[in-house]
Amino acid sequence: MDDFNLALVIVAVVVCILVLFVNFYILINYQHPDDANQAYFPKFIVVLGLSVAAISILMLPADVANRQACRNAIYNGACSLTLPMKTLWLAVYITDAVLVFLVIPFTMFYYEADQDKSAGKRLKSSLMWVIVSAIICTLILGILYGLLGKADITVRHLSSSATNFPSMWTEFSSTQHCIGSSSHQIFSIKQCSAYTASASSLTTWTTRTSFPEYVVAVTTIVGSVLFSIFGGVGITCLPLGLIASFIKRPKAVITRSQYIKEATELSKKARELKKAADSLRQEEKSGSKGKSWRKNVKAVEKELLLLENDVNALEEMYPQGEQAETAWILTVLGYMGKLILGTLGAIVSVAWIAHIVIYLLIDPPLSPFLNEVFIQLDDIWGLLGTTAFALFCFYLLLAVIAGEMMLGLQLVGWDTDEFFSF
Secondary structure (H helix, E strand, C coil), X not given: CCCCCHHHHHHHHHHHHHHHHHHHHHHHHHCCHHHCCCCHHHHHXXXXXXXXXXXXXXXXXXXXXXXXXXXXXXXXXXXCCCCCHHHHHHHHHHHHHHHHHHHHHHHXXXXXCCCCCCHHHHHHHHHHHHHHHHHHXXXXXHHHHHHHCEEEEEEECCCCCCCCCCCCCCCCCCCCCCCCCHHHHHHHHHHHCCCCCCHHHEEEEEEECCHHHHHHHHHHHHHHHHHHHHXXXXXXXXXXXXXXXXXXXXXXXXXXXXXXXXXXXXXXXXXXXXXXXXXXXXXXXXXXXCXXXXXXXXXXXXXXXXXXXXXXXXXXXXXXXXXXXXXXXXXXXXXXXXXXXXXXXXXXXXXXXXXXXXXXXXXXXXCCCHHHHHHHHHHHCCCHHHHHHHHHHHHHHHHHHHHHHHHHHHHCCCCHHHHCCC
16 A cells, blocks of 8 residues: 555654553543542542543644645545544544533532542432533534534536537637537636636535534533633743743842741641631531531632642752752753753744734735745645644644643632742
8 A cells, every 4th residue: 555654653652652641641640649649530530531621632633744744645535544533533522522511520520529529429429419400501502403404515506518528629718618519618718617617606505514523623612712811821821821930939048047037927828727727627517517518618729729839849849868969950940941942942932923914814825934934845745734733723623721720820819920930
């Protein structure tokens, strides 16, 4: 099979495995210490969700590379594509929809349920909420599919008469492109040739889409709206957050007396939070779990997270143990890495914004810009442009995550300066 690209299949499999390992590492590295060795199902959903999100982004360069298998064919169906991209796109987006509307809500309801309840009661409550959500989503999708589940495709309607075969084709000329009598020559020229047809030949072809394709379309529309919001914020705050983290870095190791002073203040805050948590626990046992109780719980959780951040910052400024010098060197290198990544991220962000302006917002486009860059990189090495495209797309995913964290922290009243110090 001449067009079969074994290298692309190997790369696709290796990338999927790497995505799983990276997300597993992220989970292990950033999970709360209290959640270690428990809540395995929610952790599995976290890894699966992050992997599907990353793969859905990496599908774009994979699709581009896959079409290179048919670059010498007149049309894609004339050769055997390396990967069944249509099937893969449907599988990824339907999996994404199932995770977003069913699996993740169930996991959140179950994991955040009252821990004093038995596992059976928590499971029953979570299933009831998910069933209600599934019914609502099914009704909305079903009604919309019945009313709007059609695709309107603009086509040019061309027609021509027939002639006997074989023929000398003597009636064709530079002005006569189609078969027809001289009395209908003008009509034939307008309606048979796509180059000379009038605007009246344009018509709309309406066809019913399949339900899986409609689910993909709805998911894409919803995702595009959220992507515009979170991605627009994240493409700016992601590089700025990394650079700001370097600027606010600890410049030197503090003295022992300073460490004792700061640790004393933090221990005082910890005791106050413990008293507040004990008071809330007593209210919970007495059954007075009202609106004010939930508000106070969220306030205590917020203060606890801030306290943990302060403790981590203090440990960075005063490393202890036998490897204290090594720990400080690694801390300095980590902040230098954030500066480098932030600078590179700023360049990529500017490139994306410039591409959106000069290629998408201006009609006609001033320049292909990034499209031309990726094509030129492909000319240097077969998968170099595809790899660069994948990195640019993956950066957008990181920007969406950063924007989601930024807006989410503002919605819950978090000080956004804490975000820039991560």
